[in-house]
Amino acid sequence: MSEGTAPGTRPRVAAAIVPAFDQMTVTVRPGSDVVARMPGVLLVTRPAETEEGDRALRVVLDLLATSAQGGIRAPGYRLGRALRTLIEHGAAPADLALVAATDDGLAVVLAGAGAIAVSERGWRLACVSGRVQVREIDWPPAPLLLDLARPAAESGQGTPEPRPARPFDLREGVVPGNGAILASPPSPTATPELGAGLQPSAPRETVDMLLASPTPPSRCDQILGVDPLGGPRPALPLPVTGQDCAESGSGTRVRGYRCRDAHLNDPRALFCAICGIRMAESTGVFVEGPRPPLGLLVFDNGASFSLDDNYLLGREPDIDERVRTGRLRPLVLFDTSGVISRRHAEIRLEDWDVLLVDCGSANGTLVAERGATVWSALVPGQPVRMLPSMQVRIGERSFVFESLHGAP
Ligand SMILES: [Zn+2]
Numbered sequence: 001m002s003e004g005t006a007p008g009t010r011p012r013v014a015a016a017i018v019p020a021f022d023q024m025t026v027t028v029r030p031g032s033d034v035v036a037r038m039p040g041v042l043l044v045t046r047p048a049e050t051e052e053g054d055r056a057l058r059v060v061l062d063l064l065a066t067s068a069q070g071g072i073r074a075p076g077y078r079l080g081r082a083l084r085t086l087i088e089h090g091a092a093p094a095d096l097a098l099v100a101a102t103d104d105g106l107a108v109v110l111a112g113a114g115a116i117a118v119s120e121r122g123w124r125l126a127c128v129s130g131r132v133q134v135r136e137i138d139w140p141p142a143p144l145l146l147d148l149a150r151p152a153a154e155s156g157q158g159t160p161e162p163r164p165a166r167p168f169d170l171r172e173g174v175v176p177g178n179g180a181i182l183a184s185p186p187s188p189t190a191t192p193e194l195g196a197g198l199q200p201s202a203p204r205e206t207v208d209m210l211l212a213s214p215t216p217p218s219r220c221d222q223i224l225g226v227d228p229l230g231g232p233r234p235a236l237p238l239p240v241t242g243q244d245c246a247e248s249g250s251g252t253r254v255r256g257y258r259c260r261d262a263h264l265n266d267p268r269a270l271f272c273a274i275c276g277i278r279m280a281e282s283t284g285v286f287v288e289g290p291r292p293p294l295g296l297l298v299f300d301n302g303a304s305f306s307l308d309d310n311y312l313l314g315r316e317p318d319i320d321e322r323v324r325t326g327r328l329r330p331l332v333l334f335d336t337s338g339v340i341s342r343r344h345a346e347i348r349l350e351d352w353d354v355l356l357v358d359c360g361s362a363n364g365t366l367v368a369e370r371g372a373t374v375w376s377a378l379v380p381g382q383p384v385r386m387l388p389s390m391q392v393r394i395g396e397r398s399f400v401f402e403s404l405h406g407a408p
Helices: 051-071 076-088 192-196 207-212 242-248
Strands: 025-029 034-038 041-045 096-101 105-111 114-118 123-126 133-138 144-148 173-176 179-183 253-258 286-290 295-299 304-306 311-314 329-332 345-350 353-358 366-368 391-394 397-403
Touching (some): 025 034, 034 179, 041 051, 051 076, 076 105
Antiparallel strands (some): 025 179, 034 041, 295 397
8 A cells, every 4th residue: 555645745754643553552461472562563472482483483573573664554464465475384483363454454364373352242263273364354343352272281270360461551562471452542532432442543634644544443333324325435445556456366367458558447347447548448459367356345434345355244254164265255344233143245256246145144234226215135145236336234334335347
């Protein structure tokens, strides 16, 4: 992601703005594992007590330090990919839990015994049979715990309960500890409910900040009771860059037309989705290439997810076999209403189309096309093609499909 500056304004020194992630407090649970915090990232790991283990830890700490340099506000995407590669090559500690800031949420990397949990909501994410997990999640609604499951030998009876975290805030550095809790700082201005959650306080509104962080996260329940026409429309986040497309795409290839600048487009599109050039000026060659992201899901709280893969939405999408085998990417919806199913709805990419399917959820999936005045419920199991600006409602949560490529 580039950090844009409005035309005509002088670039501001990045250090003048504290990103939301770095405003959070981190408390460390006493213990002998390793907790590291650097700008935009928090890690809990248990390196092997060997020279090799020390080396693996050093490699990861160097990676975190590098990603924190240069004032990168959202190192999460890049860090997730880099760390996964290291783990898969055995060059990182086998057990770790990491969260890092993305533009509007968190990237999570779990390996081995690594786990994260929102204890207040009874939610926990851990590795399934040791597979590395790389996820992007929304800001959790309550303090987030990162820890490592204890080895079986240690978890037997007689093990004392871990002492509660002491109220020290680790701002930056590497310390011993058996887990870390990321939470909102106490804020005298926040309402009690907001203060208890993990929602970062709205950043200071400077021009730079607004450009770099599209929509400050707001409360999920703002969406309650709004009709499709009157619903608040979050600002469109920064477009996904071409580089990100290439790196994060699922590898699916599609056929389409290239514009003059070689951007691959939906054959039905009149204008290039990247540069806006009229497609009639293209050479008209029908080619095959890697599918670029088809748009974004923009949530009521400002979080957005690039449509470069198939998603399973729900309270606990990780219970689904297709998530475990990597065929669907899980998108966890934190539920305050109790009406979101564990597996609620699926987003399926087919060629240039984005399809939405209700997975037989208990309370249904509602959609409203642009201009519609009523919500309509999907028939479970029957895919519908999402149209640009279509709104979707699941329980108290809602999101909008912002198309990049879709035909009109
Ligand atoms: Zn183009």
